[in-house]
Amino acid sequence: MLDTPALDFAWKAAADIATDVALGRVSASSVVEATLARIRERDPLLNSFTAVTEHRARLRAEALDATLARGEPLGPLAGVPFAVKNLYDVAGLPTLAGAKINRDLPPASRDATLIERLEAAGAVLIGALNMGEYAYDFTGENEHDGPSRNPHDLDRMTGGSSGGSGAAVAGGLVPLALGSDTNGSIRVPSSLCGLFGLKATYGRLSRARTFPFAASLDHMGPLARSARDLALAYDAMQGPDADDPVSADRPAEPISGLLDRGLDGLRIAVAGGYFKCKTAEALAAVDGVAAALGANRDIEFPQVERARAAAVIITATESTGLHLDRLRTRPNDFSPAVRDRLLAGAMVPASLAIKAQKFRRWYRTQVLKMFSEVDAVIAPATPCTAPLIGQDIIKIGDTTLAVRGNLGLYTQPISFIGLPVVAVPVPLTPLPIAVQIIAAPWREDVAFRIAHALEVKGVAAAPRPPL
Amino acid sequence: MKRKARKKKSARRARPAHLRNAVKAARRSPAPVDHVEALMSAGAAALGIAIDPAWRDGVAFNLRLMLKLAAALEAFPLPDETEPAPVFNA
Numbered sequence: 333m334l335d336t337p338a339l340d341f342a343w344k345a346a347a348d349i350a351t352d353v354a355l356g357r358v359s360a361s362s363v364v365e366a367t368l369a370r371i372r373e374r375d376p377l378l379n380s381f382t383a384v385t386e387h388r389a390r391l392r393a394e395a396l397d398a399t400l401a402r403g404e405p406l407g408p409l410a411g412v413p414f415a416v417k418n419l420y421d422v423a424g425l426p427t428l429a430g431a432k433i434n435r436d437l438p439p440a441s442r443d444a445t446l447i448e449r450l451e452a453a454g455a456v457l458i459g460a461l462n463m464g465e466y467a468y469d470f471t472g473e474n475e476h477d478g479p480s481r482n483p484h485d486l487d488r489m490t491g492g493s494s495g496g497s498g499a500a501v502a503g504g505l506v507p508l509a510l511g512s513d514t515n516g517s518i519r520v521p522s523s524l525c526g527l528f529g530l531k532a533t534y535g536r537l538s539r540a541r542t543f544p545f546a547a548s549l550d551h552m553g554p555l556a557r558s559a560r561d562l563a564l565a566y567d568a569m570q571g572p573d574a575d576d577p578v579s580a581d582r583p584a585e586p587i588s589g590l591l592d593r594g595l596d597g598l599r600i601a602v603a604g605g606y607f608k609c610k611t612a613e614a615l616a617a618v619d620g621v622a623a624a625l626g627a628n629r630d631i632e633f634p635q636v637e638r639a640r641a642a643a644v645i646i647t648a649t650e651s652t653g654l655h656l657d658r659l660r661t662r663p664n665d666f667s668p669a670v671r672d673r674l675l676a677g678a679m680v681p682a683s684l685a686i687k688a689q690k691f692r693r694w695y696r697t698q699v700l701k702m703f704s705e706v707d708a709v710i711a712p713a714t715p716c717t718a719p720l721i722g723q724d725i726i727k728i729g730d731t732t733l734a735v736r737g738n739l740g741l742y743t744q745p746i747s748f749i750g751l752p753v754v755a756v757p758v759p760l761t762p763l764p765i766a767v768q769i770i771a772a773p774w775r776e777d778v779a780f781r782i783a784h785a786l787e788v789k790g791v792a793a794a795p796r797p798p799l
Numbered sequence: 800m801k802r803k804a805r806k807k808k809s810a811r812r813a814r815p816a817h818l819r820n821a822v823k824a825a826r827r828s829p830a831p832v833d834h835v836e837a838l839m840s841a842g843a844a845a846l847g848i849a850i851d852p853a854w855r856d857g858v859a860f861n862l863r864l865m866l867k868l869a870a871a872l873e874a875f876p877l878p879d880e881t882e883p884a885p886v887f888n889a
Contacts, residue, residue: 694877
């Protein structure tokens with residue numbers, strides 16, 4: 333067995349690592365050791381990890397190597413290191429969810445379902461990742477753990493709330509990470525860090541044993557440096573889960589084997605109106621993707637501003653319901669920005685929250701009609717490239733907006749009704765930005781085909797930062 | 800806010816307290832009531848939440864924003880039969 337500790341796995345695709353491990357070209361243990369060394373060396377710059385599960389990872393890698401030595405087959409993610417946003421339960425660790433308060437929780441007794449499924453496919457958990465407090469965040473900053481830093485410019489935000497997930501994958505620490513997306517928290521860091529990110533259809537990927545935020549909007553999903561790696565992770569994690577009450581009773585529908593189908597027969601439109609880009613970088617990214625896809629018609633989502641408003645109201649009221657006791661007993665232990673929004677959410681009358689839920693049904697009906705005309709819609713993922721850490725405002729066209737609330741300008745109206753989206757990175761200079769490929773419910777395969785085609789055409793790519 | 804000490808009973812006391820206060824307020828021609836501040840105070844009291852005076856501006860800012868967004872939703876007519884979607888099923 334070729335087993336050179338000095339082998340650099342930092343920028344290797346998950347698919348290639350799995351092939352090499354499964355064929356015995358390299359041991360899972362050497363992949364893990366190289367990964368741990370890279371994290372020790374680089375994470376002080378990125379601040380992406382809050383816990384590194386060294387001992388567990390070594391044991392797991394040894395077990396995989398032993399399995400292969402016995403001549404038994406390994407899974408499709410054999411030896412692939414991955415890490416998870418720290419709202420996923422990891423057996424033996426308290427589930428922080430980015431919060432000071434959660435440090436007092438007892439250690440989780442069992443892994444989240446998605447961790448179990450990735451490890452069943454051969455992947456190796458390396459640790460838990462930094463995130464915005466209680467996921468109520470688009471910046472990747474965290475008052476308690478410090479900000480995760482963008483590998484393309486360490487003075488800039490990763491985007492959030494899955495900020496550590498974005499930094500760890502874009503910075504070459506792991507090829508794969510899991511995040512969560514309630515209003516954009518996978519797609520925003522995918523955009524600012526230049527990564528492929530998946531927010532699957534609501535109910536597709538289990539949320540069991542993850543710390544919630546706004547239950548009717550919470551999605552789990554992966555971030556990776558290629559559409560193929562993203563698809564490998566997605567395929568390994570699909571399937572119903574009795575431990576998640578909203579998990580759909582649908583069998584797994586693997587898409588890894590369908591990526592090369594190309595664009596033939598797909599009707600693709602560009603989101604118009606509200607989604608028309610007002611910054612040069614977002615415009616360049618969407619125009620480039622549209623040209624590569626031959627998407628030359630616009631389509632308008634109806635009442636998008638109201639959809640976003642309803643998403644804000646539902647997020648505020650559901651998250652406050654979750655945190656009400658903590659707001660009574662430990663208000664000083666929240667960061668001010670999160671506490672102020674949660675307290676405000678507590679005062680929103682229930683009648684207005686129900687109104688938002690009624691609007692949600694109406695909006696869903698109207699948007700689903702659009703998908704009788706098109707198979708996919710492309711839209712910007714963020715209004716701009718990564719702002720500086722600590723930056724409070726952004727200028728979007730003629731308007732000055734607060735950064736914290738508006739990085740999710742284009743993602744909120746989509747996750748609001750649970751549509752599947754693959755965020756694809758466009759490697760602009762000096763900073764990347766992503767475009768959303770939005771498909772009809774349960775048609776992740778369409779979004780993946782388009783993402784992969786854009787990668788093959790060289791339009792989408794996860795740029796390698798100077799690290 | 801502390802209640803003022805009770806005054807002696809009189810014939811006028813037969814009027815309920817909230818009406819007495821409303822009449823007094825109308826006579827004084829006060830500054831417009833800040834409904835958001837009032838909602839915040841009443842909501843905090845009803846829910847048993849203490850809002851530190853230093854946090855009030857931040858909370859009020861967010862609450863005003865949420866109510867503004869909710870007003871935009873309210874302005875959009877929906878049929879009575881529209882079902883809410885608290886658990887979205889795609």
